Amino acid sequence: MFLCQALANGTIQLSEPTHEECLVFLQGLKVSMKDFRFVAPGKAGIDVASPTIVWGAKRNSIEGLKGKSLIVLFTEASLHNLEKIPKSSIVFVMDIKFRDKIGLVRRLFPRPARIGVLTSDKEIFKESKNYSAVLAQYVVGPGEVPLSFRALIDRIDVFLAIPDQVVFNYYSTLFLLRECALSGIPVIGFSEDMFEYGALASYRIDFYREGMRMGRIFKNFLLNRCHGGVVFFPKNYRIIKRDDH
Structure with a gap:
């Protein structure tokens, strides 16, 4: 709401x-x-x-x-x-920790799923390399979000949204949710609000x-x-x- x-x-x-x-x-x-x-x-x-x-x-x-x-x-x-x-x-x-979010996706998708992530945090981007199923893109500014996401969209089965002030501003949030919906890519959110707006799942x-x-x-x-x-x-x-x- x-x-x-x-x-x-x-x-x-x-x-x-x-x-x-x-x-x-x-x-x-x-x-x-x-x-x-x-x-x-x-x-x-x-x-x-x-x-x-x-x-x-x-x-x-x-x-x-x-x-x-x-x-x-x-x-x-x-x-x-x-x-x-x-x-x-x-x-x-x-x-919750990034690793717990990856665990959440694995619980929801028992079969191996390619997980897409956008982040402006260098440590999370570095940690993502520890998971073979995670395809992460490092984003420096909000203007890079559309291009970075389009580089992922054909290679992922699910999009994992994580809190990020650079990635999730007003316009980029609209873009990401719309593109995922049009492409049939489920979104795993990080808030109840994202769930209410259409994410397949989130955590409370x-x-x-x-x-x-x-x-x-x-x-x-x-x-x-x-x-x-x-x-x-x-x-x-x-x-x-x-x-x-």
Whole structure:
């Protein structure tokens, strides 16, 4: 529903969790964490007296952080943009790992399927080479999306969409979904919105349970019961597909 509205008004934000999903995550977090505050990107360096959440962190937003913090990233690509994770922080990525997405496709397609991927993230592009069934194209800018996809379209059985601000802007999203539909290539999406708009399948992360889980982990971290500098990915998610609806 939200994707349809975004496509209609040109304000598509596919590469990040929706506002509603972020709120649900925070609601779950509050079950375990009663005292925390936000630090917006670019506002680092504040002397923090209470546990801090760095929301949608970028490299310059964690430099100089004081006190223990929970860094929340929207995508795996965002993680690759950080040079290092401070030992005074733990990280939660609001998306599943690339390898788990490949596993999702294999579960949906028991027979060997050639998987097409477009990405502007060098680390994900490099990782894609570990899978013989994956045909990935590295994209530098949005203008390269049509040409890069057309280089894949005749060689793939399924298109795996992964969150990417370069690949999935308003116009390129319309183009990719339309071209896949016209070519009969199923799309495996990364959000419920993409599923609502026509993807064959996607995954639904239970952000409330993930918030509760990360609240417990963060609390243990604050009590020195676990180490910092660790990255966590969602564990509570399930596949949603057409024949379920």
